[in-house]
Amino acid sequence: MKVLEKINENVGQITPYQPGRPIEDVARELGLDPDGIIKLASNESALGVAPSAVEVIKNFAEEAYRYPDGGAYALRQKICQKYNIAEDEVIFGSGSNEILVFLAMTLMGEGKSVVASEKAFVIYKILSKMTGTNFIEVPMKGLTHDLDAMAAAITPETSIVFICNPNNPTGTMVSEAEIDAFMDKVPEDVLVVFDEAYAEICLGDMPDTMKFFRKGRACLVLRTFSKAYGLAGLRVGYGIGPAAIVQALEKPRQPFNTTLIGQLAAAAALDDDAFINDSVETYKAGRELIENFCKQKGLTFERSYANFMLIKTGNGKDVTAALTKESVIVRPMAPYGLDEWIRVSFGKSEENQRFIEALEKVLS
Ligand SMILES: Cc1ncc(COP(=O)(O)O)c(C=O)c1O
Incomplete structure (x- = not known):
C-alpha cells in the first residue's frame, strides 16, 4: 500500500515489545x-487481585456508562495522603507504561539522548528509537546497573536517565x-526517572527515592498498581515528581486515560497492607524453592529482589517453547541479549512446583 511509504521512519523500524503470551493464545x-x-x-500478582479491590470491581457494572474523572480525584487524594505530597505532584497513566510514553513525548526527540542500563526494561x-533519540545503553556490572558508568555516560544532550x-x-x-552517590553526579538539566x-x-531494602524530589531535584518516581496490587488488567500507574515536571507531562495526557474502574479499584487496593505482606511471603517462598532447585541441578541463576528471576537454562527460546508444551508459560530473554x-x-x-517439575523434564 502506497501510504506505507509515509509511515514515520523511526516508527517503521521498531520491533514491537513482545509481551508474555496470554493463556488463551497458547x-x-x-x-x-x-x-x-x-x-x-x-510478573503478575501471584495471589491475584487485592481482596480490598474485588468488591469494588464486582459492583462497578452500573457505573460503566460514565466517563471517568480525568483528574482521578479520589485516587489522587489517597496517593497524596500516603506519600505526603501535593495534588499537583502526581500524574496518572494507563499503567506506568503510559507515563513512559508521556516522557517520550515531552523529553525525547532528535538531538537528545537517553541513558539507561543495557538490560533494563526494553520500553x-x-x-x-521511536522518537529518534540517541539511546545510550550502558553495560551492566554483571546483571546489575552500573551507576558510575551511567553517570559518566551522560552528555549535554541527555534529557533522561532511567x-x-x-x-x-x-x-x-x-x-x-x-543512588545517593549517583545523584551527586547527575547534572541539574537531566531528569532521573526511578522506575x-x-x-x-521488593524483597530487599527499597531505597527512598522520593527524598530527591522533596529536595527539589529533577526526578520522577514511577509506580504501578499492576504488580503488587494485582490490577494489571485495569491499567493504572502513577508518577510522583516536582509540580513543574508533572505539569509538563500532563500536556500529552489524554483526558480519560485511566478508566473509572481502574481508579476505583486502585484507591481501594492502596492501603491493603495485609495483601502486600502475604504477597511478599509468597514471593520469598517462590524464590527459595526455585533457587534451591537451581542449586540442586547446577543451574546458574541471578538473585532477584522482585517477583521473578532469571535462570540460565541454555537456549532460552527452545526451553521456553518446550515449557509451553508442558503448559507452563515463561519468557525467553533473547530480546535482552540473554539468549x-x-x-x-x-x-x-x-x-x-509445576514449573520446576516441567523444567526438570525439559532439561533432561
Ligand atoms: C520495570 C517496569 N516498568 C514499567 C512496567 C509497566 O507496567 P504497567 O504499565 O503495567 O504499569 C513494567 C511492566 O512489566 C515493568 O516491569
Missing part, C-alpha cells in the same frame, strides 16, 4: 486445555547509598 495454538496452563511470564529503548529498581528483567537492585514497578513487593536465559515469575506454591 491454548488455541497448541490445542491445550486453558485451565491446565499456568502463566509465569508477566525505554523502544520509545527512544534507573529501573528492582530491575526488570534481571531482578537486581541498586542500594540507596549507590519502581516492584517497589511495594541462554529464561525469566520466570513467582506464582502460588503449586505453580512454582
Whole structure:
C-alpha cells in the first residue's frame, strides 16, 4: 500500500515489545486445555487481585456508562495522603507504561539522548528509537546497573536517565547509598526517572527515592498498581515528581486515560497492607524453592529482589517453547541479549512446583 511509504521512519523500524503470551493464545495454538496452563511470564500478582479491590470491581457494572474523572480525584487524594505530597505532584497513566510514553513525548526527540542500563526494561529503548533519540545503553556490572558508568555516560544532550529498581528483567537492585552517590553526579538539566514497578513487593531494602524530589531535584518516581496490587488488567500507574515536571507531562495526557474502574479499584487496593505482606511471603517462598532447585541441578541463576528471576537454562527460546508444551508459560530473554536465559515469575506454591517439575523434564 502506497501510504506505507509515509509511515514515520523511526516508527517503521521498531520491533514491537513482545509481551508474555496470554493463556488463551497458547491454548488455541497448541490445542491445550486453558485451565491446565499456568502463566509465569508477566510478573503478575501471584495471589491475584487485592481482596480490598474485588468488591469494588464486582459492583462497578452500573457505573460503566460514565466517563471517568480525568483528574482521578479520589485516587489522587489517597496517593497524596500516603506519600505526603501535593495534588499537583502526581500524574496518572494507563499503567506506568503510559507515563513512559508521556516522557517520550515531552523529553525525547532528535538531538537528545537517553541513558539507561543495557538490560533494563526494553520500553525505554523502544520509545527512544521511536522518537529518534540517541539511546545510550550502558553495560551492566554483571546483571546489575552500573551507576558510575551511567553517570559518566551522560552528555549535554541527555534529557533522561532511567534507573529501573528492582530491575526488570534481571531482578537486581541498586542500594540507596549507590543512588545517593549517583545523584551527586547527575547534572541539574537531566531528569532521573526511578522506575519502581516492584517497589511495594521488593524483597530487599527499597531505597527512598522520593527524598530527591522533596529536595527539589529533577526526578520522577514511577509506580504501578499492576504488580503488587494485582490490577494489571485495569491499567493504572502513577508518577510522583516536582509540580513543574508533572505539569509538563500532563500536556500529552489524554483526558480519560485511566478508566473509572481502574481508579476505583486502585484507591481501594492502596492501603491493603495485609495483601502486600502475604504477597511478599509468597514471593520469598517462590524464590527459595526455585533457587534451591537451581542449586540442586547446577543451574546458574541471578538473585532477584522482585517477583521473578532469571535462570540460565541454555537456549532460552527452545526451553521456553518446550515449557509451553508442558503448559507452563515463561519468557525467553533473547530480546535482552540473554539468549541462554529464561525469566520466570513467582506464582502460588503449586505453580512454582509445576514449573520446576516441567523444567526438570525439559532439561533432561
Ligand atoms: C520495570 C517496569 N516498568 C514499567 C512496567 C509497566 O507496567 P504497567 O504499565 O503495567 O504499569 C513494567 C511492566 O512489566 C515493568 O516491569
